[in-house]
Amino acid sequence: QFDQFTESGYEPNSEITRTTFDNYLETEGNGFSFSLGAIAKLNDNIRLGGSYQSPTWYRLEDNTSQRINSDLADADINFINFNIINLFESYTVKTPSKLTGSLAVIFAKDGLLSFDYGYQDFSQSELRPTNDPSFQTVNSQIASELGTVSTFRLGGEYRIQQVSLRAGYRFEQSPYSNGNTIGDLNAISGGIGYNFGGSKLDFSLNRSQQDVSERLFNAGITTPAMIDRGITNATLSYTINF
Numbered sequence: 001q002f003d004q005f006t007e008s009g010y011e012p013n014s015e016i017t018r019t020t021f022d023n024y025l026e027t028e029g030n031g032f033s034f035s036l037g038a039i040a041k042l043n044d045n046i047r048l049g050g051s052y053q054s055p056t057w058y059r060l061e062d063n064t065s066q067r068i069n070s071d072l073a074d075a076d077i078n079f080i081n082f083n084i085i086n087l088f089e090s091y092t093v094k095t096p097s098k099l100t101g102s103l104a105v106i107f108a109k110d111g112l113l114s115f116d117y118g119y120q121d122f123s124q125s126e127l128r129p130t131n132d133p134s135f136q137t138v139n140s141q142i143a144s145e146l147g148t149v150s151t152f153r154l155g156g157e158y159r160i161q162q163v164s165l166r167a168g169y170r171f172e173q174s175p176y177s178n179g180n181t182i183g184d185l186n187a188i189s190g191g192i193g194y195n196f197g198g199s200k201l202d203f204s205l206n207r208s209q210q211d212v213s214e215r216l217f218n219a220g221i222t223t224p225a226m227i228d229r230g231i232t233n234a235t236l237s238y239t240i241n242f
Helices: 133-145
Strands: 001-010 019-032 033-039 048-055 058-071 091-094 098-107 112-121 125-129 148-160 163-173 182-195 199-214 225-240
Touching: 125 133, 163 199
Parallel strands: none
Antiparallel strands: 001 019, 019 058, 033 048, 048 098, 058 091, 091 125, 098 112, 112 148, 148 163, 163 182, 182 199, 199 225
């Protein structure tokens, strides 16, 4: 991963009319997590399920290099040209675990109705080592500003011979305690599929809506604006069975 930005400035009556500064950040690392789950068949029509997704532990290392350039002819700054790489000590990012419970009702070969509930505590996210003063500040901010998130999913499918009709609804609680930085997410979906026997053709349409507080400018008018973010996804797929 990398992040790079360029800044330029100009001052009237100055010999310098252009100055650029590039900052290159590279992050490398690896992560580890595990998950457990089970499904119980109570009878021919009802299924119960549960799963546990462990926290993900990422071990990361950062390095940065910088470059400065100017149109001033005798500016002796060419030595700052990504030649020096700054290495930082490795650190760990821990994401929260997740618990999920599910219930499905099956109507023979006519279709099914399913419900899922997920729970995560984002205040348990953490940067390590925890004795680092900078990480202590960030961890305190995470613990005070983030909270628990409940997710509900309701979906169903109804089959009419080779045709399958699908619909669903998803609600995801805001991870922020104030509920304003990022609002609750609501999403609805619908779809249709056709089974040819040896292959299937499916089309789905998903629409999600969420209020997000964002700053439109980095300087000047920095008052956040509440943006109603709506995303629509359409998916067409063709599956061949071997």
